[in-house]
Amino acid sequence: MDIPYTVQPRPDIGLYNAKLGIWLFLASEVMLFGGLFSAYILLRVGAAPGYWPHGWLNVWLGTLNTIILALSAITTLLAWVACKVGHFGKFKFFHACTLALALSFLCVKMYEYHDKWIHYEIKLNDGTFADGHMRENDPAKDYVKIEGRIVNDETLLYDLRSQGKIKMEELEIPRSKIVSMQNYGPWHNTFLAIYFTLTGLHALHIIGGSIVIGYLWGPGSKLWKKDPERFTNRIEVSGLFWHFVDLVWIFLFPVLYLT
Amino acid sequence: MSESHPVDFKSYFRRCVYVFIAVVCTTSLMIAASFLPHYGWPAKVAMILAIACINAFVVAGFLMHLLSEKKLIYTVLGFTVFFVAGLFVLTIYALHDFPTGTQTH
Numbered sequence: 249m250d251i252p253y254t255v256q257p258r259p260d261i262g263l264y265n266a267k268l269g270i271w272l273f274l275a276s277e278v279m280l281f282g283g284l285f286s287a288y289i290l291l292r293v294g295a296a297p298g299y300w301p302h303g304w305l306n307v308w309l310g311t312l313n314t315i316i317l318a319l320s321a322i323t324t325l326l327a328w329v330a331c332k333v334g335h336f337g338k339f340k341f342f343h344a345c346t347l348a349l350a351l352s353f354l355c356v357k358m359y360e361y362h363d364k365w366i367h368y369e370i371k372l373n374d375g376t377f378a379d380g381h382m383r384e385n386d387p388a389k390d391y392v393k394i395e396g397r398i399v400n401d402e403t404l405l406y407d408l409r410s411q412g413k414i415k416m417e418e419l420e421i422p423r424s425k426i427v428s429m430q431n432y433g434p435w436h437n438t439f440l441a442i443y444f445t446l447t448g449l450h451a452l453h454i455i456g457g458s459i460v461i462g463y464l465w466g467p468g469s470k471l472w473k474k475d476p477e478r479f480t481n482r483i484e485v486s487g488l489f490w491h492f493v494d495l496v497w498i499f500l501f502p503v504l505y506l507t
Numbered sequence: 508m509s510e511s512h513p514v515d516f517k518s519y520f521r522r523c524v525y526v527f528i529a530v531v532c533t534t535s536l537m538i539a540a541s542f543l544p545h546y547g548w549p550a551k552v553a554m555i556l557a558i559a560c561i562n563a564f565v566v567a568g569f570l571m572h573l574l575s576e577k578k579l580i581y582t583v584l585g586f587t588v589f590f591v592a593g594l595f596v597l598t599i600y601a602l603h604d605f606p607t608g609t610q611t612h
Binding site for chain 2: 261263268271278279282283285287289290311315318325330491492494498506507
């Protein structure tokens with residue numbers, strides 16, 4: 249038995265099944281990210297004065313990822329248009345571009361995550377704080393080496409934007425002076441917790457979308473020979489999801505990197 | 508993405524170029540606004556989010572074809588906007604709702 253309206257739109261609503269389905273799914277996705285954004289507002293407004301980070305994330309890397317995602321949204325649309333006009337070769341090219349751009353986005357994100365992972369805040373027994381990227385942390389040695397700086401006031405570690413260019417130097421810190429040491433993982437503070445949650449969930453969407461796009465580019469493209477209209481609809485639906493992922497980033501970038 | 512209109516590759520390509528330029532411009536504006544001196548945090552956030560909304564409108568309107576979609580999709584999105592707005596309003600309302608006697612910042 250054939251399922252009706254997989255290709256032709258329903259006469260009552262003017263949409264085929266998958267298109268209605270993806271819009272309902274995207275509506276639920278808006279609620280998911282909306283909940284997390286409202287959690288961000290709660291944490292941001294509830295933070296004690298001077299204890300919400302500014303300038304912790306690299307604006308230029310965030311901008312690069314914005315451009316990459318915008319380009320990938322465009323190549324997705326062009327892949328659909330290529331299907332619509334019957335140019336399968338162009339479809340293959342533009343979808344391959346989308347996949348390459350998605351991979352580039354994830355590479356930049358991984359670099360940013362790694363940068364946070366090796367960044368440490370070290371509380372010293374004289375009340376000061378050492379902060380910087382870990383260079384040597386061998387348990388057999390009685391010191392750790394970081395490339396960073398020492399500050400007297402912890403709040404100086406939060407607002408980096410107002411301090412201009414900060415001079416970093418290699419510091420050798422004896423373990424006997426260390427009271428506590430923690431990297432900039434999601435457990436470090438509420439900003440990093442919500443940063444990793446939001447961007448991690450977004451990255452999972454990128455990975456999921458890439459798998460679908462990869463399937464439609466590779467083995468799934470066999471459908472083009474049998475039923476080009478249905479295949480074109482699949483490209484449209486996956487494209488709508490991809491544009492949504494781009495839309496989420498359009499708000500994530502200013503909220504996390506710029507404010 | 509609408510299926511009811513004839514599709515022309517060249518006109519779509521041109522549209523994509525305009526959208527990309529718009530995205531680059533709005534992103535640059537957001538970055539510039541975030542570095543503006545003499546403005547407080549609330550003013551900057553309002554400016555940046557307003558620009559982000561324009562950016563989102565361009566992407567949703569032209570790339571997702573939301574400007575020429577069917578009525579049912581607008582209805583679904585209308586409900587979504589209503590519930591998300593409710594979520595934000597309730598969150599902001601809750602910011603001032605502390606149990607009696609607890610210390611706040």
